[in-house]
Amino acid sequence: MFTERVALKIRLEQLQDSEERIFQEFRRERQFILKRLSELDANGLENPQHQSLYTPEMVEIVSSPFTNESIQTPQPAAKRILKTKKVGKSRQMHEAAFKILRDRLKPVKGTEIQEYILNETGFKVANMTTFMKTIQRKDQQVRKLDRGLYIFEKES
Structure with a gap:
């Protein structure tokens, strides 16, 4: 008889198989990247200024929780490359x-706001009402006057 317990056990086995496949993909890609990095370092094709962050001494052996195989995980050097903060699509549209x-x-029509956002950011507002409700929550000075009319009320 097929019970919830049997179904849960089957799903658990499916998850285990999926996890193993995903870890194998990551292992393959990691091995390819490490191999390519060592090839580049060996050939000296890279500029001396752009040396690899991963040297053979930094590679640490880590075992996977799902298999008995061991994989190599690179450890980054002490220098960190700072990433620039990318402004998201929503934030650009809100600004x-x-x-x-x-x-x-004076009051601005919703369609004018939508066109302006499209011209400024290149992104189209999917649902103008929802978008403007979000804008109103972010800034209490933005107010809906009438159907499709919005205004920014400056504090006096």
């Missing part, structure tokens, strides 16, 4: 909406 509302002293 463009605030900009048009602040610049104009």
Whole structure:
């Protein structure tokens, strides 16, 4: 008889198989990358300024929890490369909406805001009502006057 217990056991086995396949993919890719890095280091094709962050001394052997095989995991050097913070799509769109509302002293139509955002950011607002409700939650000075009309009320 097929019970919930049997179904859960089957699902657990499926998850185990999926995890093993994913870990194998990661292992293969990691091995390829490490091999390519060592080839580049051996051939000296890289500029001396752009030396690899991973040297053979930094490679540590780590065993997978799902198999008895061991894999090599590179450990980054002490120097860290700082990533620049990327401004997300939503944030760009919100800033463009605030900009048009602040610049104009009179009420602005939702369609005008939508066109402005598209021109400024290149992103299309999927649902204008939801988008503007988010804008209103972020800044209490943005207010909906009427159907499709929004205004930025400056504090006096």
